[in-house]
Amino acid sequence: MNIVVGNVKGGVGKTTSSVYLAAAAAARGREAVFLVDSDPQGSAAEWFEQNPVEGVELIEAPSERTVVRALSNSDGIVVVDTPPGDERIVRAALRRADAVIIPTRAGGVEPSRVLATLEMTPADIACGIVVCAARLGTNDLEATVEDWSNAKVPVWGVIPERVAIASGPAGRIYREGLEAYQEVLRKVMRAVR
Numbered sequence: 001m002n003i004v005v006g007n008v009k010g011g012v013g014k015t016t017s018s019v020y021l022a023a024a025a026a027a028r029g030r031e032a033v034f035l036v037d038s039d040p041q042g043s044a045a046e047w048f049e050q051n052p053v054e055g056v057e058l059i060e061a062p063s064e065r066t067v068v069r070a071l072s073n074s075d076g077i078v079v080v081d082t083p084p085g086d087e088r089i090v091r092a093a094l095r096r097a098d099a100v101i102i103p104t105r106a107g108g109v110e111p112s113r114v115l116a117t118l119e120m121t122p123a124d125i126a127c128g129i130v131v132c133a134a135r136l137g138t139n140d141l142e143a144t145v146e147d148w149s150n151a152k153v154p155v156w157g158v159i160p161e162r163v164a165i166a167s168g169p170a171g172r173i174y175r176e177g178l179e180a181y182q183e184v185l186r187k188v189m190r191a192v193r
Protein backbone atom coordinates (compact mmCIF):
# COMPACT_ATOMS: atom_id res chain seq x y z
CA MET A 1 0.00 0.00 0.00
CA ASN A 2 1.37 3.36 -1.06
CA ILE A 3 0.47 6.27 1.22
CA VAL A 4 1.57 9.60 -0.24
CA VAL A 5 1.91 12.59 2.08
CA GLY A 6 1.66 15.79 0.07
CA ASN A 7 0.78 19.45 0.08
CA VAL A 8 2.13 21.94 -2.44
CA LYS A 9 2.55 24.33 0.49
CA GLY A 10 5.80 24.20 2.45
CA GLY A 11 6.20 23.83 6.18
CA VAL A 12 2.79 22.34 6.93
CA GLY A 13 3.92 19.05 8.50
CA LYS A 14 4.58 16.67 5.58
CA THR A 15 7.88 15.30 6.84
CA THR A 16 6.74 15.08 10.46
CA SER A 17 3.55 13.30 9.37
CA SER A 18 5.48 10.92 7.09
CA VAL A 19 7.93 9.88 9.79
CA TYR A 20 5.19 9.42 12.41
CA LEU A 21 2.96 7.50 9.98
CA ALA A 22 5.84 5.18 9.10
CA ALA A 23 6.44 4.67 12.84
CA ALA A 24 2.72 3.95 13.30
CA ALA A 25 2.82 1.44 10.44
CA ALA A 26 5.88 -0.26 11.94
CA ALA A 27 4.12 -0.46 15.31
CA ARG A 28 1.53 -2.75 13.68
CA GLY A 29 4.34 -5.26 13.32
CA ARG A 30 2.62 -6.98 10.38
CA GLU A 31 4.10 -5.67 7.14
CA ALA A 32 7.47 -4.40 5.98
CA VAL A 33 7.46 -0.59 6.21
CA PHE A 34 9.34 1.77 3.91
CA LEU A 35 9.65 5.53 4.15
CA VAL A 36 10.39 7.04 0.76
CA ASP A 37 11.98 10.48 0.92
CA SER A 38 11.21 12.10 -2.44
CA ASP A 39 12.17 15.58 -1.26
CA PRO A 40 15.53 16.71 -2.72
CA GLN A 41 16.05 18.59 0.58
CA GLY A 42 16.30 15.14 2.20
CA SER A 43 14.60 16.13 5.47
CA ALA A 44 13.33 12.64 6.22
CA ALA A 45 16.72 11.18 5.34
CA GLU A 46 18.39 13.65 7.72
CA TRP A 47 15.90 12.68 10.40
CA PHE A 48 16.86 9.03 9.94
CA GLU A 49 20.56 9.87 10.12
CA GLN A 50 20.00 11.37 13.56
CA ASN A 51 17.28 9.07 14.81
CA PRO A 52 16.19 6.10 12.70
CA VAL A 53 12.76 4.70 13.44
CA GLU A 54 12.83 1.04 14.40
CA GLY A 55 11.21 -1.22 11.84
CA VAL A 56 11.24 1.39 9.07
CA GLU A 57 13.54 1.24 6.06
CA LEU A 58 14.35 4.61 4.50
CA ILE A 59 14.58 4.90 0.72
CA GLU A 60 15.95 8.11 -0.77
CA ALA A 61 14.20 8.86 -4.05
CA PRO A 62 14.65 12.56 -4.83
CA SER A 63 13.61 12.43 -8.51
CA GLU A 64 10.66 11.44 -10.65
CA ARG A 65 12.47 8.35 -11.87
CA THR A 66 13.54 7.12 -8.44
CA VAL A 67 10.19 7.78 -6.78
CA VAL A 68 8.38 5.87 -9.53
CA ARG A 69 10.72 2.96 -8.96
CA ALA A 70 10.32 3.09 -5.18
CA LEU A 71 6.53 2.99 -5.58
CA SER A 72 6.48 0.23 -8.16
CA ASN A 73 8.19 -2.71 -6.59
CA SER A 74 7.66 -2.76 -2.86
CA ASP A 75 5.20 -4.79 -0.89
CA GLY A 76 4.22 -3.80 2.59
CA ILE A 77 3.38 -0.26 3.59
CA VAL A 78 5.16 2.53 1.76
CA VAL A 79 4.89 6.08 3.11
CA VAL A 80 6.12 8.82 0.79
CA ASP A 81 7.27 12.25 1.96
CA THR A 82 7.05 14.73 -0.92
CA PRO A 83 8.69 18.10 -1.55
CA PRO A 84 6.76 21.38 -1.43
CA GLY A 85 8.13 22.70 -4.70
CA ASP A 86 8.81 20.02 -7.30
CA GLU A 87 5.44 19.37 -8.92
CA ARG A 88 6.75 16.63 -11.20
CA ILE A 89 7.91 14.51 -8.29
CA VAL A 90 4.65 15.13 -6.41
CA ARG A 91 2.52 14.21 -9.44
CA ALA A 92 4.54 11.05 -10.07
CA ALA A 93 3.97 9.98 -6.47
CA LEU A 94 0.27 10.91 -6.49
CA ARG A 95 -0.35 8.81 -9.61
CA ARG A 96 0.88 5.72 -7.78
CA ALA A 97 -0.86 6.37 -4.47
CA ASP A 98 -3.46 4.14 -2.86
CA ALA A 99 -4.18 6.91 -0.36
CA VAL A 100 -3.16 10.55 -0.10
CA ILE A 101 -2.75 12.41 3.17
CA ILE A 102 -2.69 16.19 2.98
CA PRO A 103 -1.21 17.78 6.08
CA THR A 104 -2.47 21.29 6.69
CA ARG A 105 -2.83 23.86 9.43
CA ALA A 106 -5.90 25.51 10.86
CA GLY A 107 -7.08 28.77 9.34
CA GLY A 108 -5.59 31.41 7.09
CA VAL A 109 -4.48 30.79 3.53
CA GLU A 110 -4.33 27.02 3.93
CA PRO A 111 -7.49 25.86 2.09
CA SER A 112 -6.41 27.04 -1.36
CA ARG A 113 -3.20 24.99 -1.18
CA VAL A 114 -5.07 21.92 0.01
CA LEU A 115 -7.49 22.29 -2.89
CA ALA A 116 -4.60 22.68 -5.33
CA THR A 117 -3.12 19.44 -3.98
CA LEU A 118 -6.49 17.67 -4.22
CA GLU A 119 -6.76 18.77 -7.85
CA MET A 120 -3.41 17.14 -8.61
CA THR A 121 -4.64 13.82 -7.17
CA PRO A 122 -6.31 11.30 -9.52
CA ALA A 123 -10.05 11.21 -8.78
CA ASP A 124 -10.36 7.58 -7.67
CA ILE A 125 -7.75 7.78 -4.89
CA ALA A 126 -8.77 8.05 -1.24
CA CYS A 127 -7.75 11.44 0.17
CA GLY A 128 -7.98 12.94 3.61
CA ILE A 129 -6.49 15.85 5.48
CA VAL A 130 -4.60 15.90 8.74
CA VAL A 131 -4.54 19.14 10.70
CA CYS A 132 -1.01 19.46 12.09
CA ALA A 133 0.25 21.42 15.09
CA ALA A 134 -3.35 22.08 16.08
CA ARG A 135 -4.27 24.24 19.06
CA LEU A 136 -6.96 22.15 20.65
CA GLY A 137 -10.08 23.95 21.79
CA THR A 138 -9.62 27.01 19.57
CA ASN A 139 -12.38 28.42 17.35
CA ASP A 140 -9.95 28.43 14.45
CA LEU A 141 -9.48 24.68 14.69
CA GLU A 142 -13.20 23.98 15.08
CA ALA A 143 -14.02 26.14 12.07
CA THR A 144 -11.34 24.42 9.98
CA VAL A 145 -12.60 20.92 10.78
CA GLU A 146 -16.18 21.99 10.10
CA ASP A 147 -15.28 23.64 6.79
CA TRP A 148 -13.55 20.51 5.51
CA SER A 149 -16.40 18.30 6.61
CA ASN A 150 -18.84 20.59 4.79
CA ALA A 151 -16.62 20.43 1.72
CA LYS A 152 -16.80 16.59 1.94
CA VAL A 153 -13.06 16.28 2.44
CA PRO A 154 -12.52 13.72 5.21
CA VAL A 155 -10.49 14.86 8.20
CA TRP A 156 -8.37 11.85 9.07
CA GLY A 157 -6.72 13.43 12.07
CA VAL A 158 -6.02 16.41 14.26
CA ILE A 159 -2.49 16.34 15.67
CA PRO A 160 -1.97 18.60 18.68
CA GLU A 161 0.85 21.14 18.73
CA ARG A 162 3.51 19.70 21.00
CA VAL A 163 7.07 20.75 21.75
CA ALA A 164 8.12 17.10 21.68
CA ILE A 165 6.83 16.75 18.11
CA ALA A 166 8.41 20.06 17.07
CA SER A 167 11.81 18.80 18.21
CA GLY A 168 11.69 16.46 15.20
CA PRO A 169 14.78 14.33 14.64
CA ALA A 170 16.43 15.79 17.74
CA GLY A 171 13.93 13.90 19.89
CA ARG A 172 12.38 10.48 20.04
CA ILE A 173 9.08 9.55 18.47
CA TYR A 174 6.71 11.08 20.96
CA ARG A 175 4.05 8.77 22.33
CA GLU A 176 1.02 11.06 22.10
CA GLY A 177 2.00 11.95 18.52
CA LEU A 178 2.44 8.29 17.63
CA GLU A 179 -1.01 7.47 18.99
CA ALA A 180 -2.59 10.31 17.02
CA TYR A 181 -0.94 9.07 13.81
CA GLN A 182 -1.94 5.46 14.57
CA GLU A 183 -5.53 6.69 14.50
CA VAL A 184 -4.85 8.40 11.15
CA LEU A 185 -3.42 5.16 9.78
CA ARG A 186 -6.52 3.24 10.86
CA LYS A 187 -8.68 5.74 8.95
CA VAL A 188 -6.46 5.39 5.87
CA MET A 189 -6.72 1.59 5.98
CA ARG A 190 -10.49 1.78 6.28
CA ALA A 191 -10.72 4.21 3.37
CA VAL A 192 -8.58 2.03 1.12
CA ARG A 193 -10.22 -1.32 1.82
Ligand SMILES: Nc1ncnc2c1ncn2[C@@H]1O[C@H](COP(=O)(O)OP(=O)(O)OP(=O)(O)O)[C@@H](O)[C@H]1O
Binding pocket: 009, 010, 011, 012, 013, 014, 015, 016, 017, 039, 043, 082, 083, 084, 132, 133, 134, 159, 160, 161, 162, 163, 165, 166, 167, 168
Ligand atom coordinates in the same frame (compact mmCIF):
# COMPACT_ATOMS: atom_id res chain seq x y z
N1 LIG B 1 2.19 18.42 15.85
C1 LIG B 1 3.18 19.31 15.81
N2 LIG B 1 3.51 20.03 16.92
C2 LIG B 1 4.48 20.95 16.88
N3 LIG B 1 5.23 21.22 15.81
C3 LIG B 1 4.97 20.55 14.68
C4 LIG B 1 3.94 19.56 14.61
N4 LIG B 1 3.92 19.06 13.34
C5 LIG B 1 4.88 19.70 12.66
N5 LIG B 1 5.51 20.60 13.44
C6 LIG B 1 6.62 21.50 13.09
O1 LIG B 1 6.27 22.29 11.96
C7 LIG B 1 7.42 22.55 11.16
C8 LIG B 1 7.17 22.09 9.73
O2 LIG B 1 6.99 20.67 9.75
P1 LIG B 1 7.57 19.74 8.60
O3 LIG B 1 9.02 19.97 8.41
O4 LIG B 1 7.11 18.38 8.91
O5 LIG B 1 6.78 20.36 7.36
P2 LIG B 1 6.98 20.05 5.81
O6 LIG B 1 5.64 20.24 5.20
O7 LIG B 1 7.65 18.75 5.61
O8 LIG B 1 7.96 21.22 5.36
P3 LIG B 1 8.68 21.34 3.91
O9 LIG B 1 7.61 21.81 2.98
O10 LIG B 1 9.75 22.38 4.15
O11 LIG B 1 9.21 20.00 3.55
C9 LIG B 1 8.57 21.79 11.81
O12 LIG B 1 9.30 22.69 12.60
C10 LIG B 1 7.87 20.75 12.68
O13 LIG B 1 8.64 20.37 13.80
Ligand SMILES: [Mg+2]
Binding pocket: 014, 015, 016, 039, 043, 081, 082
Ligand atom coordinates in the same frame (compact mmCIF):
# COMPACT_ATOMS: atom_id res chain seq x y z
MG1 LIG C 1 9.37 18.27 4.50
